[in-house]
Amino acid sequence: MKYTVFALILLLSVSLGACKKKKISYTVEGIVTDGSYSQPLSGATVQLYGTPVGSSTPSQLIGTVTTGSDGKYSFTFDRDKIEQYAIIVSKNQYFGATSNFTAESLSTTETNFRNVSTTAKSWVKLRFVNLMPDAADELKYIRQNGKNGCEECCYGGEQFLYGAVDTTIYCINDGNTTYSYYYWVLNTPINGPKSIVTQPFDTVELLLNY
Numbered sequence: 282m283k284y285t286v287f288a289l290i291l292l293l294s295v296s297l298g299a300c301k302k303k304k305i306s307y308t309v310e311g312i313v314t315d316g317s318y319s320q321p322l323s324g325a326t327v328q329l330y331g332t333p334v335g336s337s338t339p340s341q342l343i344g345t346v347t348t349g350s351d352g353k354y355s356f357t358f359d360r361d362k363i364e365q366y367a368i369i370v371s372k373n374q375y376f377g378a379t380s381n382f383t384a385e386s387l388s389t390t391e392t393n394f395r396n397v398s399t400t401a402k403s404w405v406k407l408r409f410v411n412l413m414p415d416a417a418d419e420l421k422y423i424r425q426n427g428k429n430g431c432e433e434c435c436y437g438g439e440q441f442l443y444g445a446v447d448t449t450i451y452c453i454n455d456g457n458t459t460y461s462y463y464y465w466v467l468n469t470p471i472n473g474p475k476s477i478v479t480q481p482f483d484t485v486e487l488l489l490n491y
Contacts, residue, residue: 309393310355313348313370313378317401317456317481321352325372325399329356331363339367360389370397374482376431376455401456401481406449408488414445420491422464425474428454456481466491 309329315322325348330339341363346354354368366387368380378399387393405427411418420442429437435452442448454460461476477487 305360305389306357307360307387307389307393308355308357309366309368309387309395310353311368311380311394311396312352313354314352314396314398315375315401316398317403317458321348321350322370322372322375322399323348323350323352325352325370325375327354327397328369328371329358330367330369331361332365332367334362334364336364339365339369360384368395368397370399372399374402375399376402400458403454403456403458403479403481404484405452405454405460405477405479406484406486407452407462408486409442409446409448409450410488410490411442411444411446412490416444418446419443419467420446420464421467422462422489425461425463426458426476427452427460427462428458451484454479460487464489464491 313322313325313327314320326345327348328345329343331341331343332339333341343358344356346356348354363384365381365383370378376399378397380395380397382395409420421439423439424435424437427437428434431453433453435450452460456479458479459476460479461474463474465472471491475487475489477485479485
């Protein structure tokens with residue numbers, strides 16, 4: 282009798298074990314690209330964050346990896362009560378980059394690819410010099426090309442300088458791209474474009490004498 286009871290208990294344990302749900306996981310991988318040089322970016326920190334159900338911010342850190350010479354990263358993680366994910370890339374002297382995606386967009390049977398591109402930081406030194414100043418002089422300029430929408434970016438709308446001017450303004454930009462503006466010396470025929478290509482990790486000067 283006791284052997285029968287033991288056999289039943291063993292069978293029940295095996296059945297319950299078989300009924301346990303198998304954990305479902307995702308794999309997300311991709312390549313981080315240096316857009317300034319059009320090549321993979323090595324040494325970048327890649328973090329995967331999740332936004333829990335009912336939250337509005339990606340507060341849950343799921344994992345952190347560093348890219349190798351091929352710029353590749355990979356995360357494998359269990360499906361959880363997460364509504365949205367964010368891949369956040371950072372590296373010294375590079376702009377941060379983020380790729381957002383929902384849990385619904387992920388496949389549990391195939392690898393999910395999320396490539397991310399960032400650019401090297403560069404700077405332009407805008408220098409304005411009025412060679413024959415008069416108190417009534419008025420210079421207007423407005424950016425045509427250049428980095429915008431970042432915390433460090435210069436204002437892109439119309440700007441004015443008055444009178445005796447010898448002014449320097451530093452503006453951040455994407456490396457290996459053009460920074461340009463158009464200027465007018467008001468009430469004169471003097472106007473035109475000024476442009477320069479900024480160099481990654483460096484500062485170049487864009488001088489306007491008027």
